[in-house]
Amino acid sequence: MKKIVLLAILAAICSCKSNHTDYETIEKNNEFRENVLKNTAGKYAVLADGYTYFEQANQHSLSGTIILVHGWSVPSYIWKLTFESLKEKGYHVVMLDLYGRGNSDNPNLPQTDALRAKQVIQxxxxxxxxxxxxxxLSNGGRIISKIADLAPEKVQGLCYVGSSSFQEHATPTNTKVSAQEIKDFIAGYPSRSAGQLEDFYRPENFPDWPHKYEPLLQHKGFAKALLSTDKNLVSMDAIHQKIHQSGIPVYTFWGAHDNVVVYADFKQKLNALLPNRTEYFIPNAGHLPHLENQEVFEGYFLNSLATILN
Known part of the structure; x- marks a missing residue:
């Protein structure tokens, strides 16, 4: 039944699309950034590899600082509910768009974990x-692992939500992205927005989710950034061993019905790498438990933050 409902939603969304000529036509230039600042609550920071869009709340709070890092393609708006909850609780909270995503620059650089980890650190x-x-969150788990590798002195704790950082990856042999690969990837854009619904256990509860994703497909360099990210994936076992040895508190959160990052595929390795972690499973949720079961997720999450900070 779930598959039938999802297919019906995908078909309805795809049927509404009639003009795809605006894919990857928007340059992230000064005019773009000025428009972003007029229509959002965020700001820009000029970092080593480009402009970075971020939102911040309770900057002078003494309750603790939480930095939210998004995943593979959906930028910081995916964290909006959690951001608002942390803001209401009085935490200093920051969320940002990683390079190649959302309102941040698309630098012509290999999309390594280190590139984006350094962006967050900077x-x-x-x-x-x-x-x-x-x-x-998801691929963002890789970024926070790399942050702990590069700047452990900045890390009070690590919280992984549906993280893909524990999956196996062969050593990359060809990390270049060709023009043909980009062209082929963009050819799949008509179904990519609707495909975001696959992250949910109950996609019918999020009918507007694909429409939020549509503007991203207009940004020049988006396809290349995503392709480059995939081509630069490496196994992070050594980093996770280092995190365990450091004694940094680690918490993991998983949607009980996550079919995007399948927990069973790496459970044994995770137990060996981070045996001292605290782990939670969120019922009635897929890959995005913080959205799909906000109440249960935030109950565990806020308690975890309090434990780390106290």
């Missing part, structure tokens, strides 16, 4: 954040 330095709890 933003923290710009905002004069000496220590924070880093929260990584």
């Amino acid at each position: 933003l923290a330095n710009t905002l004069k954040i000496s220590k924070a709890i880093f929260v990584g």
Whole structure:
């Protein structure tokens, strides 16, 4: 039944699309950024590899700093509910768009974990954040692991939500992205927005979710950034061993029905790498438990933050 409902939603969304000529036509230039600032609550920081869009709340709070890092393609708006909850609780909270995503620049650089981890570290330095709890969603889990590798002194704790950082990857042999690969990827854009619904256990509860994704497909360099990210994936076992040895508090959160990052595929390895982690499973949720079962997720999550900070 779930598959039938999802297919019906996907068909309805795809049938509404009639003009795809605006794919990858928007340059992220000064005019773009000025328009972003007029229509959002965020700001820009000029970092080593480009402009970085971020939103921040309770900058002078003494309750603790939480930095939210998004995943593979959906930018910081995916964290909006959690951002608002942390803001209401009085935490200093920051969320940002990683390079190649959302309102941040698309630098012509290999999309390595280190590129985006350094972006987050540089933003923290710009905002004069000496220590924070880093929260990584899906592919963002890889970024917070790399942050702990590059700047462990900044890390009070690590929270992984549906993280893909524990999956196996062969050593990359060809990380270049060809023009033909980009062309082929963009050819799949008509179904990519609707495909975002596959992250949910109950996609019928999020009918507007694909429409939020549509503007991203207009940004020049989006396809190349995503392709480059995939081509630069490496196994992170050594980093996770280092995190375990460091004693950094680690918390993992999983949607009980996550079919995007399948927990059973790496459960044994995760137990060996991070045996001291605290782990939670969120019922009635897929890959995005913080959205699909906000109440249960935030109950565990807020308690975890309090434990780390106290």
